[in-house]
């Protein structure tokens with residue numbers, strides 16, 4: 001299909017919207033209500049273009065214009081500008097944007113003036129300022145002046161929709177993105193327009209927004225009406241250091257951008273990764289970051305003669321470790337790590353374990369079986385049947401839940417163009433028809449339960465066996481769904497994998513091959529899939545982290561079992577956790593927001609981590625901490641830094657993580673290590689992720705102690721009216 | 724306390740007018756709201772939730788629909804609900820002054836009911852009687868037109884004695900179940916008098 005945009009001819013697939021035709025041709029159209037992953041609806045009327053198409057005579061030939069050879073099909077222009085987001089481009093269509101059409105430029109400037117009629121224009125105090133679609137577009141396409149000289153609408157400016165999201169009703173331009181988002185994406189009709197015309201505002205009648213995926217509306221609101229309350233008033237957009245990285249709170253591995261200012265992590269916004277999280281992240285991933293800048297350990301701590309942990313230098317800590325471990329056979333030192341460590345860190349730890357001949361090696365949490373993923377998240381979204389066994393996705397892998405809900409809407413993934421994801425994919429519609437009968441949930445009740453057509457209450461642990469040999473009508477129906485589907489996907493959660501053994505894996509493999517189902521077994525920890533490729537499980541005669549108390553001495557990195565090893569205990573962590581409080585030496589660690597490295601998500605995709613500019617004193621990642629530990633033990637450090645760890649990884653598992661691209665790449669490791677594991681109940685939110693209060697108190701204290709006086713405005717009335 | 728629990732035949736009748744599908748069920752929202760509004764004078768939050776459950780939607784959506792129409796109320800109204808047109812023509816002819824006068828003398832704000840339970844006030848948009856501006860509608864009874872200071876005083880005085888003067892005009896047009904438009908007097912008007920045709924597949928039913 002050929003379309004002409006401002007005289008440039010572009011070849012496009014049928015069904016493309018006019019707005020995407022313009023962007024494909026390298027042009028630009030301002031838009032507010034259209035959004036890549038939402039249905040186009042034509043609410044804001046900013047995306048106006050002039051358009052026209054050729055017409056055919058009854059005999060099928062084109063109506064021509066001009067004489068003889070110079071004749072071309074006559075273009076019949078629409079009499080008025082049209083909204084390009086809801087108009088389909090057609091063969092031979094001509095489109096004129098503001099670049100070539102004065103009519104369009106004037107119409108858009110007029111629309112802008114309308115949109116700004118009631119806008120408070122409080123950009124100087126607005127968190128969106130500097131990254132605001134309205135601000136940018138007003139600058140690019142507006143008149144720069146308003147003829148409206150009256151009072152603007154006044155409405156609630158600090159209206160909390162929930163603890164996390166604050167609404168400024170004056171700033172809202174009624175694009176309806178937030179309303180459509182809730183209805184179309186998480187399937188919760190909790191926001192809507194109230195009143196009409198100039199009085200319209202956004203509100204909910206459900207007593208607040210449901211936690212889960214509510215924060216996404218703060219990203220998609222084109223203005224500063226919906227704001228992230230955790231990041232509110234923390235900085236201006238141009239002051240933040242933006243670091244695109246990967247969220248490692250759960251094994252989905254969503255793309256995020258970490259915004260830091262003055263060395264503090266102030267905000268997290270969603271990044272786009274079409275293969276993983278599209279443009280959405282969960283509330284934990286977005287709002288659960290206060291821990292990264294609150295009560296951090298910034299220096300090593302060493303226990304003194306009085307039994308108190310006191311700040312020390314790294315050298316003192318190394319001496320203390322050396323002294324504490326004196327006489328201990330190196331092979332007796334336990335090495336334990338949290339399952340959100342990067343692959344590089346894992347490789348360094350495995351190499352050190354090899355060098356020490358250590359037996360007590362483990363990472364936590366992990367399952368006692370390894371089931372290699374065969375389905376991708378895109379497979380989930382485009383499946384025609386999904387069966388979820390024993391999973392609480394809200395705790396284990398929230399965005400996987402969104403991809404399942406996408407499957408219920410028909411799995412229409414917006415098209416991709418050279419300019420990125422389609423801005424308006426006309427196949428996406430408001431209030432999409434859903435197919436709940438394609439989703440079966442077996443296990444305990446969860447948020448997904450309400451969306452499922454088949455619900456079977458079952459004890460997760462035997463769910464798989466019961467599905468393989470269905471014993472009730474309900475289960476038989478689920479089995480029939482699986483058997484009848486062409487692209488089924490099986491998802492196993494923590495309940496189904498708890499205590500699972502090799503026979504369960506065999507049963508699953510058999511079920512998958514019979515039904516043609518692809519499988520995702522949700523890993524227990526954010527990087528459990530990746531770490532499984534490294535020999536980080538108890539070796540012959542070794543003990544796991546669940547029997548830490550029996551291990552003679554231990555080095556524990558970013559794990560909080562709440563107990564110490566039998567003897568000398570070194571803890572490497574970001575905070576003074578319960579375990580750290582029991583330790584002999586505490587080494588400060590960096591969070592995953594501050595690391596460079598690679599993790600592997602639940603579908604086997606290698607994803608990169610990039611370090612944000614967060615202040616953490618002398619904290620170090622595991623690789624550097626292991627060099628210190630090696631020094632204390634008098635052995636050669638496994639790797640001196642990131643490069644060295646990458647080389648180690650290349651040598652041990654044959655993957656070059658230096659080349660992992662932003663969007664990540666699927667990878668299957670040839671070998672995986674498993675061992676019996678202690679049961680574990682996944683929990684997404686931790687106490688430290690929630691509070692920012694302590695932090696505020698600290699800051700206010702700083703201000704007061706720092707002798708600041710806050711300027712007070714004069715009480716005299718100011719000349720001039722409202723505007 | 725449920726409103727519809729005891730009225731299953733009515734509910735069934737309302738739902739029978741729409742397709743038996745999730746979308747169809749949502750369409751029953753308007754008649755259900757009208758039913759509650761007529762019976763109770765307003766739609767309370769608990770009724771919103773009840774209707775939402777019946778239609779398979781959320782209270783947010785019900786409130787959104789209610790708030791779109793100025794004829795649904797979420798708070799109780801007085802015995803005489805005065806709806807003052809505040810659109811341009813009436814505004815030019817003094818509806819602002821009329822409004823201020825009503826609010827002051829009756830001592831009610833929108834959303835309130837006067838102490839004696841008689842009066843509530845509401846600003847509405849153009850009621851299509853611009854030629855007789857300023858004007859107001861009382862309940863669903865009819866239009867009171869050219870309401871200047873003295874006429875306003877007369878009307879209020881009669882209402883205080885519960886002697887509601889006859890409206891200058893009935894509310895112009897209502898649409899009957901058969902789709903025809905009639906004046907309050909019952910007189911058929913508009914193009915529906917001659918312009919309504921039964922669709923072929925429905926032919927045979929009574930006209």
Ligand code: SF4
Nearest residue numbers: 172173175176178221
């Ligand atoms: S709050 Fe924001 S996203 Fe929602 S309608 Fe208003 S401008 Fe659009």
Ligand code: SF4
Nearest residue numbers: 247250253254282285
């Ligand atoms: S779904 Fe998982 S990876 Fe994605 S934002 Fe939430 S916690 Fe982070």
Ligand code: FES
Nearest residue numbers: 033042044045085
């Ligand atoms: S009308 Fe809003 S983007 Fe097209």
Ligand code: FES
Nearest residue numbers: 808813849850852
């Ligand atoms: S402006 Fe008041 S009735 Fe039309």
